[in-house]
Amino acid sequence: MSAQHDQSQAAARFGAAIGGSCPSAPWKASIVAELAEVVRNEAVNAEYRHLVVNCSEEAAAAQPGQFFQLLCPQPAGEQPFLRRPMSLYGADPDKRQVEFLYKVTGAGTRGLDTLKPGDRLDIMGPLGVGFTLDPGWRHIVAVGRGAGLATLAPLARAAKANGTQVTAVFSARRPELLVSVELFHRHGADVIAVTDSEATSGPANVERILRRHIAEGRCDAFFTCGSSRLMRVQQRLAREFGLPGQVAMEQQMACGIGLCYCCVRDFNVNGEIVNRRVCWDGPVFNLMEALP
Amino acid sequence: MSAQHDQSQAAARFGAAIGGSCPSAPWKASIVAELAEVVRNEAVNAEYRHLVVNCSEEAAAAQPGQFFQLLCPQPAGEQPFLRRPMSLYGADPDKRQVEFLYKVTGAGTRGLDTLKPGDRLDIMGPLGVGFTLDPGWRHIVAVGRGAGLATLAPLARAAKANGTQVTAVFSARRPELLVSVELFHRHGADVIAVTDSEATSGPANVERILRRHIAEGRCDAFFTCGSSRLMRVQQRLAREFGLPGQVAMEQQMACGIGLCYCCVRDFNVNGEIVNRRVCWDGPVFNLMEALP
């Protein structure tokens, strides 16, 4: 942010202060809203769609845990007004592409579902504070459910680049609804799938799995998204074993960039309840400070 | 309208009066709003597009001079709210099709321009009072300009069926902007084109042409649409020679079916100024009563 400051002060000195008449000022945007071009938009299972778009350099610089605000097309008979937040599912700075994995739930995602290759989609980002990987971590555990799997996905690649081994504990209603298992395997991660239909997704079983990893020295940190029940399990274990952790939170958003205060949640910061904007202070927060 | 009454009274007697719970009442709509299927939507010249849709029996029963209210698709970045009135350009009750000829001028017609074969278009009609052909007329003269040519077009076919010969005097800025000349020729009509670029479209020249037709006994009635200047010429001649005439008027419309009184115009009915709704009392009016 201080870099921003310097740039803007420079702009002021070099004449942008004269006003609207100098659009060629040296200031440069790091968050952009742009008309990206749809490359792919396909179902990966009964619930999720995989969307790939060509975008700007700024957008393709998105980091794991960051998100975009998508201006969804209007599906027939509906008029979603606000943008919709979607986690980065993948970014390729070379190809200048970003990817999303979304579940069709309401008007906005129904609109996304109408996109065809070649169509334009107005994306705004990258937004928010993403995950942090400590270079010292040798093994991390990522626990996700639902759309949380999409949010955790770019961690697999980043961890590999960091030389960190990943175990992913993925929870879903049924095995066929699991997503991004391939992606984790491709990046050398272990994936443990737990499901409601197989009665393996209960907190007790997940706790057993996590304790085993901790005992085997394969859990230097927790990463989680998508289930407050599973988050509570990790908070308990993190406290018990003094482990760090990060959680990506969701909240309804209007602006996505810290202006409107509609996305606030309470956090417990050293015993004090603090109000934070999920879009601006997060969406990734210290696991121990998150409240369910 | 009295037939309507009878039907509705019948409906009342046979139980529809019980209310919402009897949708199978014997009452039947004669004006419908329906999702018609686009068959063709092509440019005929630099300004006009020809639109053909498959529709219901009721819509395909439209008569020359009647019109439809089209719920235009939203072109990018614009939100036309109201329906747009368009004259019937052609109707085929056998094929269950209606045709329109429209000029792209604003948000609504830009939306129409986006339609592709197979798309759906919400059309409402047929609306208003159309042209009347007296079986005794042997030769009529139709004078049109601009979109008025679209409105007059279905007369050519109806006149042929009535055994009436037609001379069409068509006015345009340039020869290549004339439309439906072919259509009139196909139905055996004479077409006299006058244009601004050839300096033949002035009122004096048109008057000369009309006077010749009257002198030759080839003008039992005037039909006109699209130019108040040309309308005034015909009113003068009609008065001088005691000829009947009909004019199709335009006016901005909201409802198109006589509810809102936004489309009123003044008419001179035997010296008295009378206010009429173009959509309901017209759009075709007695030539002698119209005010420019």
Place this chain on the structure above:
Amino acid sequence: MNAAVNSGIRAVTHVDLSVAIGGLTLRNPVMPASGTFAEGLEKVMDFNRLGAFVTKTITRELRAGNPLPRVVERPGGLINAIGIPSRGVPYFVETTMPHYAAYDTPLVVSISAPTAEGFASLAAELSIPGIAAIEANISCPNIEEDGKAFAMRAESTEKVTRELRKATRLPLWVKLTPNTGDVPEVARAAEAAGADAVVVANTILSMAIDLKTFKPCLGNIMGGLSGPAIKPIVLRQVFQCAKAVKIPVIGCGGISTAEDAIEYMLAGASAVQVGTATFLQPAAMTTIIDGLEAFCLRREIPRVADLIHGVVIEEADEPDLAWLDPVS
């Protein structure tokens, strides 16, 4: 959720759509809004399906209405300054009324006048067989200077309603304006003076300017906004009024679908009027009636009247975070 909704009946196979509005029982709660309805619609829908007819506002004197253009569209709505072109009372009684007499649907006549006395004498004159109720349009924003109307203030509303009440024994509906700071106070004034129902509300005073000519888009300079754009505003006013008065509130503003009508009924409306939606979908009213019935069947609500004021207000002293975790 609330008693009316889970009324103990297992499977609802028939829905009672009728509602009681100040002395009248309507077969269903859906009727046209004044000024957006005329005989032309009988070619589109079976008039015997409507809850009531509501006429365009009539005045005693002959009136021309406003200069053209009389409407301009905006995203989500329509601004109109039609004014009240009126052919006067004799024309209405001799020509318009017989037309509606053919149907088994109550005829509500909307009236307007420049003075309280004018309102009263017009109401008296129209208290004749064939008219089921009088709707006093004391809120039309176009006829009084700069958009002012009786319904802008509680006092003038009380006065005109009192005069009207003395003049007629017909059910008296008073149509309010949304262009005032305290609609529930005005509604209370109408109730106190004897109104049988209030209609909430007329159009919201608005403006549009043409960037080509720099002139106002309407001949009358200002006009009233209607359509979906105003729905959240008028819905709030209906909610406030329904808390403030015991007489029925008839909701009117941007209702296009059965969902809109249900939202209004939950907020406190006993019936609804449909205006601008008819310009876009001429059969909107019957579609809404069908949708109301289908909704009640699906949700097992035996009487549509059970929806009235059914909104569930919970005391929330801390943020409700329940919806935050849809996936676990």
Place this chain on the structure above:
Amino acid sequence: MNAAVNSGIRAVTHVDLSVAIGGLTLRNPVMPASGTFAEGLEKVMDFNRLGAFVTKTITRELRAGNPLPRVVERPGGLINAIGIPSRGVPYFVETTMPHYAAYDTPLVVSISAPTAEGFASLAAELSIPGIAAIEANISCPNIEEDGKAFAMRAESTEKVTRELRKATRLPLWVKLTPNTGDVPEVARAAEAAGADAVVVANTILSMAIDLKTFKPCLGNIMGGLSGPAIKPIVLRQVFQCAKAVKIPVIGCGGISTAEDAIEYMLAGASAVQVGTATFLQPAAMTTIIDGLEAFCLRREIPRVADLIHGVVIEEADEPDLAWLDPVS
């Protein structure tokens, strides 16, 4: 058309975008609306291009804001009941202000308080170097019970403005509510009591109900509507206020494009505030500035200030039928 537009200069090659707002000269008439702006936007646009900064409303005391959910969308608009979460004055002075000090753009601070005295002492406390003007948000519909606010009545507006005027020598802008019957009267009261400008207006009190749960969509039950849906309504209020007062009127309500801003300026606004549009297009403000300049160049208008109150009102005693005949 009007003098300002055809001012005799043949080819305009440079547009003067500056406008004077009660003691301040802004480099252009475009600024954010309170509550829709924060430091996050500096990643999107060059802050030195804005006409001014306007902060989220601050209060003296620490406030939590309203229960969630705080926003709900509707076609063409947003209903919000954020409330005024505030970290108090010291946090503002120590943390927020230095942030904006880095730019050559005047900082307008929006304040609110439950009493006139509270307003005055807050204004006094904030009359410090680095603050260019005070915007008194006397219109926020969420903090007072049932949506009431100072700006609902001329008397309370006059009182609070008078206290504020005594408390500060900074330019004083008073932000009005659209939720009252006579906005120009309230504007006149603010002017009489010494306001340097009025901002017209805040959000329009609204409601939405969830048909699944029958509960209000907002934790606060009611909230304020903003966005394109309200533009025709607030534009009308700006037009009425600009006729009623001599001090500048700052237009605010549904402005998303340069065309919207021009329409407001023609209606009488000297500057405009952009709120909800920024949520959809974060660079909306700079796009509008570019569009204003381009429009003036195209229409040969040398100063954007020439647009102010440029609407052309013609006496039309009979229907204007001129537009009827576009083809001959």
